[in-house]
Amino acid sequence: MTYVRNAWYVAGWAQELKADTPFAITILGERIVIWRTASGAIHALEDRCVHRLAPLSLGRCEGERLRCMYHGLLFDPDGRVVEMPGQDRIPPQARVRHYPVIARHSWLWVWMGDPARADESLIPPAVGLDHPDYILGHGQLDYAAEARLINDNLLDFSHLTFVHANSFGAGPQFAETPARITPLDRGIRYERWTENSIGTASRRSPEPMDSFMTYDFLIPGVLLMTGGVFPLGTARECDFGTPDYDRAVSGVTFTSQAVTPMAGKTARYFFSWGPHRSHGDAALRDMLMGIAGQAFDEDKVMIEAQQQVIDMTPDPQVMPTVHDRGVTLFNRLVEKLAREERTEMLAAAE
Structure with missing residues (x-):
């Protein structure tokens, strides 16, 4: 499947990267080692x-450097070999690829494309675990499935x-109305108002109110x-647009989720979720994470089974429905950006 390379992919949780302890992950079929030095770099x-x-x-x-513990070659952070035990001359081709990497919003972000194009402004504005306004739990799941199938699942909430x-x-309502x-x-x-409802398990209200949910799904x-949950009539008062969250009665939460393609038909799914401090506490966070754990396991069972059917189907084709607008728009964007990347690479090679 097609993926954009000039983008920041989540490699792990920043707080779990211990100093002077190399961490391995595969992204887009490329093996990567990440390490944090004692200086914090x-x-x-x-x-x-x-x-x-x-x-x-x-x-x-070793300081800012990393030594291979097979035969002792020492690498600079830029990928150059600076020491070969027993050999004075170091060949100029003795180097490995360097990846731009940044810790932000509690995640480690790795730029998988042209390092010269790495743009920190393209890091999606997730909410980190240390955000002062939210009480967040977090986790991750490994899938035996293509990352794009997980993306498609998140882009079409009619499956809820x-x-x-x-x-x-x-x-x-999720299946009946786009x-x-x-x-x-x-x-x-994605934006959805549900009028005159007591909400879902994660946004339950004691009496009918208007519930709003929105998400951005980004490269x-x-x-x-x-x-959040709002007084009855709020949806129409704001013409079904974005509400004033100060008017929310309950249910204001935030979830950041990231899908990372690894090797072959495998992917890693990172997620955090929890309430705004004005609408909940650690106990509510734990309840929400319990719901999330059950829900994400439900997704995993379905998507991995879907991957097995696809693998056994000659020339598998999907038949879009009215709910696939988000899926179609996003996948077209991915294909457009990937196509532009290929064109630029071919032009640079000429």
Whole structure:
């Protein structure tokens, strides 16, 4: 499947990266080693020694450098070999690829494309675990499925009515009525009002009110969602647009989710979720994370089974429905950006 390379992919949780302890992950089929030095600097290199192809993730941190612990080659953070034990001359080709890497919003972001194009302003504005306004839990899941299938799942919430009837307690409105979908420069925006409802398991209200939810789904596969429960009539008062969250009665939460393609048909799914401090506490956070754990397991079962059917189907084709507008817009954007990347690479090679 097609993925954009000039983008920031989530590689892990920043707070879990211990100093002087190399961490390995595969993104878009490329093995990467990430390490944090005692000074706090974070570096990322191709996870492959130039000598015997041993993984540098089994290496030893030495200041800002990383030593391969097979035969002792020492690498600078830019990927150059600066020391070969027993050999004075170091060949100029003795280097591995360097990846731009940044810790932000509690995630480690790795730029998988042209390093010269790495643009920090393209990091999606997720909400980190240390955000002062939210009380967040977090987790991750590994999938035996293509990342794009997970993206498609997150771009079409009509499945909530069926896949998550037990966990989220989603009503029929998700399948019966399409949401408002708006194209963005690097993604899509989803918005849905549900009028005169007691809400779902995660946004339950004691009496009928208006519930709002919205998310941006951004390149390369990052979902940022919020919403809340409002007094009856709020949806019409704001013409079904974005409400004033100060008027929310309850249910204001935030979830940041990221899908990272790994090797072959495998992907890693990162997520955090919790209430705004004005609308909940640690106990509510834990309840929400319990619901999320059940719901994301439901997704995992369905998507991995879907991958198996696709793998066994000659020339698999999908038949879009009215709910696929977000899926279609996002995948067209991915294909457009990937096509532009290929064109630029071909032009640079000429």
